[in-house]
Amino acid sequence: MIKVVAENINIMSKYTGAAMRERNPKPIQEWAEKLTEKGADLLDLNLGPARKGGPEMMQWLVQTVQEVTHLPLFLDTTNNDALVAGLQVYQVKDGPAVINSIMATPERMDLQMPLVPKYGCEMVGLMWGPDGIPRDENERTLLLDSMMSKAAEIGIPLESIWFDPIVVPVSSQQQELQGCTTFMQWLPDLAPGCQSTCGLSNVSNGSPDDLRDILNQVYLCILKKNGITSAILDGFDDAILKIAHDQETDLENLVARVVDGEEVDISGLGKREADFVKTAKVLLAHSLYSHSWLEL
DSSP, X not given: OOEEEEEEEETTSHHHHHHHHHTOHHHHHHHXXXXXXXXXXXXXXXXXTOTTTHHHHHHHHHHHHHTTOXXXXXXXXXXXXXXXXXXHHOOOSSSOOEEEEEESSHHHHHHHTTHHHHHTOEXXXXXXXXXXXXXXXXXXXXXXXXXXXXXXXXTOOGGGEEEEOOOOOTTTOHHHHHHHHHHHHHHHHHSTTOEEOOBGGGGGTTSOHHHHHHHHHHHHHHHHHTTOOEEEEOTTOHHHHHHHTTOOHHHHHHHHHHHTTOOOOOXXXXXXXXXXXXXXXXXXXXXXXXXXXXXX
């Protein structure tokens, strides 16, 4: 079982975004309560850039959500002032706040990593370096080394860091996705005791809407096989929650066989099982991506 970080309270959402801008607590608290009931382990509060009134909005949002749930919160914004403002009012209940996220660039690490010991929070270490998104697992490892060195210098234990490899879309970056997958396989040995997470739905960006669910579901199976400890995902999606909560072990085991290199015979499988095998092959680049892979 992995930790579910529900992504739904987002400034880009028509429902919660409008409520944030209008300072209307009811829709946000309603969703926070429902996500808690659905089994989320943490809630991601995403303000995006929050250029106008970001600090005030983040403080209001943190306090509004914490009135109705005990869950720890990911504070998700690129506005550093808004991030600090949220940390200042955050109340530790079932766990510390988590900064989502700190890029592996010198300026961002220098600016934001000292906030972790100062506020007793945790952080997502995003494998985004000076040159942007890394091309493969080796470039991710170099960024990981730089972030671990900075963490050791400041006194941040690996247990307080959630490393995010940056998931890329399989539809346009099928080969580059393999670097993310391999890095996740290496991570437990490279950074013992660390946590890990990712924006799961990135893998299906650019794919037709009717294919996005199965891509997300199968890639979560692959990441779980490779040791990921959490994922940022739709906390209202029952199908993906079942996988996160170890309620689809037969499907996970089927995907694991593909990951391990077995040539699985799909002739005797049901349609869903066969589709999971086909999708795993696409996500692992055993077969080329096309919008019609399930029909082949």
